[in-house]
Amino acid sequence: MRREPLSVVVITFNNADTLDACLVAVDWAEEIVVLDSGSTDDTLAIARRHGARVAVHPFDDYGPQKQRAIDMATHDWILNLDADEILSPGTRAVIERALIAPRHAGFRLPRRERMFWTVQHRLSARNGHLRLFDRRRARMNDVEVHASVVADGPVKTLRAADFVNAGDADxxxxxxxxxxxxxxxxxxxxxxxxxxxxxxxxxxxxxxxxxxxxxxxxxxxxxxxxxxxxxxxxxxxxxxxxxxxxxxxxxxxxxxxxxxx
Structure with missing residues (x-):
């Protein structure tokens, strides 16, 4: 069976240091959408090099900006990533299996945090984040700073999946x-x-x-x-x-x- 087509959504602002690694890990998706808020570095050039659909909109808050990017997407199934987040090897296969006749409104992906000079140990507990979802049944909430996706329907955690937050280097x-x-x-x-x-x-x-x-x-x-x-x-x-x-x-x-x- 064919899986549901996928749009990857990323918002950016001067993320040239991390965006390339982020987009390399999702270059198998049918679509990549990058919504920028006025970068002055090479962020837009990197996004275009990966074939992303690129747009620019002034940043007003995290939730509204993410929702704009989601609304720009062509496909209903969305993978929502930050520009400093990178899918781990093997996560593609887990996502593709989940998108074959999905019965859930969305899927949580466990995230490993960068801890300054290292990355979170695989055996320490990882928090699950709702990043893969059907936008017809989910959208961003309006919480300042920590806006996240809320789904109208059942959500499942893909425990075999993994992604790394590459922020907080010091x-x-x-x-x-x-x-x-x-x-x-x-x-x-x-x-x-x-x-x-x-x-x-x-x-x-x-x-x-x-x-x-x-x-x-x-x-x-x-x-x-x-x-x-x-x-x-x-x-x-x-x-x-x-x-x-x-x-x-x-x-x-x-x-x-x-x-x-």
């Missing part, structure tokens, strides 16, 4: 990102009216560290796994600390909430 990059991301989430958490901020700020970071380092077996990654667990716990702390700060600013005349423009 600790400084990781710290800069978590500072930016934690600020970006404040408005979303304020709208949700998330409660028990102080309790979460005190209790969740150490629990997060223990879950990552022990239960998810990040200790298999040596010092890189330890540092990744600590910075992850710091990210959790910053999210709730900045939310606490924003609430104080809202309740104090003349002060502006964190993350405001």
């Amino acid at each position: 600790i400084a990059s990781r710290v800069e990102k978590i500072n930016r991301y934690s600020s970006g989430l404040v408005a979303h958490k304020l709208r949700r009216g998330q409660r028990f901020t102080g309790l979460r700020m005190v209790c969740y970071p150490p629990l997060f560290f223990l879950r990552q380092y022990l239960l998810k077996r990040y200790f298999l990654n040596g010092w890189a796994g330890f540092i990744a667990s600590v910075t992850g716990a710091f990210y959790v702390f910053l999210k709730y600390a900045k939310l606490h700060e924003a609430r104080r600013a809202v309740s104090t005349p003349g002060r502006r909430p964190a993350g405001g423009s």
Whole structure:
């Protein structure tokens, strides 16, 4: 039986360092769509070299930009990747089997993280991300910073599949990102009216560290796994600390909430 045709969707901004490896790993797909937001490096040239359909649109937020790229695609089955994500060898075959008469609205793919000078150990726990889906039954949500695909229907994890996030090559990059991301989430958490901020700020970071380092077996990654667990716990702390700060600013005349423009 023939499988469903596939469109690979990638949004970009100055991703010349990683885009080539990303697109090489998916050059078997029927279509590659690259939506750029004004790159000044060789990103667009690399995309065109791989035969991608290329368009440019100003970036307003991650979710809307991804949805624009999805809407540009010709085919209904979408593989949604970031420009620094690379399918591992063997994942193509797993995806192609899943797309033969699929009964699910989408499929999660386990992701291995780059941990500074190494890549996450295969025996440590990998988080599954909904990246392969039928766009007729799925779309991006509106969560700031961490927008993701939500599906209207059953979703299955392809445990034999794998892809690697090639970001965070050093600790400084990781710290800069978590500072930016934690600020970006404040408005979303304020709208949700998330409660028990102080309790979460005190209790969740150490629990997060223990879950990552022990239960998810990040200790298999040596010092890189330890540092990744600590910075992850710091990210959790910053999210709730900045939310606490924003609430104080809202309740104090003349002060502006964190993350405001």
